[in-house]
Amino acid sequence: MVAAIKRPGWTRGLVGAIAAGAFGFGLVVALRAISDLPVFQTEQTGYPHIVVPLITAPLGFLAGFGCFDYWLRWAAGMPTIPDDHSQHGAKSWRDYFRFNTDHKVIGIQYIVTTFFFFFFGGLMAMLIRAELAQPGTQIVDAATYNSLFSTHAVLMIFVFVIPVFAGIANYVLPLMIGAPDMAFPRLNALSFWMLPLAGLLFIGSFLAPGGAFDAGWTGYAPLSTGAPLGQSFFNLGVQFAGASSIATALNFLVTIITMRAPGMTFWRMPLLVWANLSTSLLVVAATPFIAGAQFMVLLDRAVHTNFFDFAAGGDVISYQHIFWFYSHPAVYIMMLPGFGIISEVISTHARKPIFGYRLMALALIGIVVLSYSVWAHHMFVAGMFSWLRVPMMLTTLLIAVPTGIKIFSWLGTLYFGKIHTYSTAMLFALAFIVTFTIGGISGVMLGMVPIDIHVSDTYFIVAHIHFVLFGGSVFTIFAGIYHWFPKMTGRMYDERLGRVHFWGTLIGTWGTFIPMHWIGMDGMPRRVADYASQFGNWNLLISCFAFMLGAVQLVFLYNMVVSWRFGPRAEANPWRANSIEWQVSSPPPIFNFDEIPRVVGGPYEFGVPGAKHAIMAGEGAEVPAGEPSVVGSSS
């Protein structure tokens, strides 16, 4: 027991969490006692004796778990434990539950954790659709309904879509650029372990008195500043998810800029690398704004700083400006990595170089720049300065141009290629082009102020964000998971089940979200548990499709779990792709490369006679097919 407490790990982590939580609780009690205040303050938004431990306990867990050991020893002048790489790699499933600095282990930790939250949030969506299947309230009351859709959105955005991309890139990106690991492996592990804490805070808010946070994922003040305790769980969860996101983005930036293999110039980087470079530029500069917005709400709630309290001179609308200054770039944070995945998948399965590679990379940078100048299009009816609307409308419409360039370039890539559709990844990539076009079109319409005045805060918005985030981001996530599944697990998944999952998801997505456009334009507001009976039939239809969409995700889960354990062994390069991660075994050797590869050409030189992307160590001796685990595992 004593040994377990001395060693970093779960026991010490839990002890640390309890100790730090108790310290936070004691601090509040002691400070209030010496200030002659009632020891327990229970006004609706306060509860400092719960809020402060919510900050200290997760930090205590991280410290106990070993996330800070190396740095703390170094800072204290103690002998640091030399990294003998014994923690690298995962030999059994237990290794995924340890503090591990291997980017491949962290990548899988990310993906599995985020998919856990995906299914959890998906269950909430099923409950929401069950409630909405008929007018009136049947299953949950209005307050619980508000908690459900708020938590659904927050889980999907902050602990699924954003971090799952970080997970995929964590695994693939260092291999792609020929690097042995990420630039800061310990920071990388810390980034991951903050994520489940954020998810737990979001889900744990259901236990708070007054119920889970229910002001929407947008948490507009003053509804949020006056909400019950659950809102503070949201404010704090965002801090952990945001810190995780920012640290990972810094890690990606440094890795991409400094650790590319010799010969990999910027114009020889695969587009997935470009996409993560652009995303990271967005994350590091924009995420602090949502962290700030949520801290301001938390301080308004806990210590009455009155940032957003109009009665005390605060400004209600400024919350929305700060919030959207992050949250609009956030939609590109949730989309650009997906663009990168689609480029890899389409080029490989069409056996063609990416059409207009440089323009594709520049379009990503164009989106990054423009996305900082469009945030107020969420506020056309919010009562902000009216002159701000037209410039924001024009930048919003212009951002469709680089997005259109990407759509047409993917289509151009298909021409004169040899398109293979046997892979589920390619099916999702091709369907993504069409579904995302719909989401883009409704986005352009929403960008136009007069149309937005009518449809903002209606089901049209719900339809649009789900076409972009589900038909867009989630389709690219599925494409990426299927594409790199053989590389990550060393096994092949079942393509037949993949097809069932694909067609079910495609039909479910269209059936669920297309009719939402119609009922929105016709007058159904969003975020309502009850609605006018004229929309009853459409909502019943939507719910039926939604249940099918939910059910078919279980096929995906089954396919992944069973194939990971029992699937046929994967070759090193089952898709005959060019980029570097496919030139090593599946799964890759513990340290990625015996010798850093040399990059000698572009990443998509399909059909170019004699062209090569990279020269691997021992060039000429190809990895023997079917025996992937032998090569390189000795290093």
Added chain:
Amino acid sequence: MYGRLPIVKMLLATLALTVAISAVMVSINWDGQEASTAAPQIDDLLNVMIVLSSLVFSLVLVMLFYALYKFKAKPGDESDGEPIHGNTRLEIAWTLIPTIIVLFGGGYSWKVLHDIEVKEPNALTVDVFSQQYAWSFAYPGRGYAYTQGEFHVPVNRQVQFKMHAQDVIHSFWVPEWRIKKDNVPGITTTAIVTPDKVGTYQLICTELCGFGHATMRAKVVVEPPGKFKEWVQGLKQKTPPPLMESVKQDTQTNPVDLGAGGA
């Protein structure tokens, strides 16, 4: 080097598909009944955008399905495609043409936005008060006569709503008018509308405001000026002092006129 594409046929297919989709989509009245002078202008803009969007969508579909039909690999074919890296003229085209389309849409929207917010001198002013979870209304022209849960306006006369929220943000939406504006605590927001059809409509709150949000509705009656005058003169209640405070306070804390339709 490599084969030619049937560009003309593809363009014709795109146009045919555009016409087909637009014909169906434009014939449906998506937004419901039109009951203000702004409604037909917004619906026309929507229809123009539906046609342009159908063009883009059809182009994507034709390009995708022609590629899948023509360039699908034969089973067992392990060769690569043609090493085409791009086509500068094509890339310039699909940068410039969408730019022109969206800038046209932007200009058109700007004009519609301007037209629906032009203030008229003989407009009727109505104060709107929102709180969890009820609407009430005052007529400053009638000594702040006050009504709850229902309000009347005359047909064919511009109405300027001055909106005040008492607790959290609410939003004022009458779908048949196509007009929506948030009610923000601490400031006065304005919406302008000219109802042009007599009838009874529903005012819907569209900004999440708590557990009663879904049922926060009010009745809207548009009637001929004579009947309206009769109704408004029959109002017995005066606006309660706390709401009058918010009318005064709002103007004090927000003295700058922020322009038509603005805060």
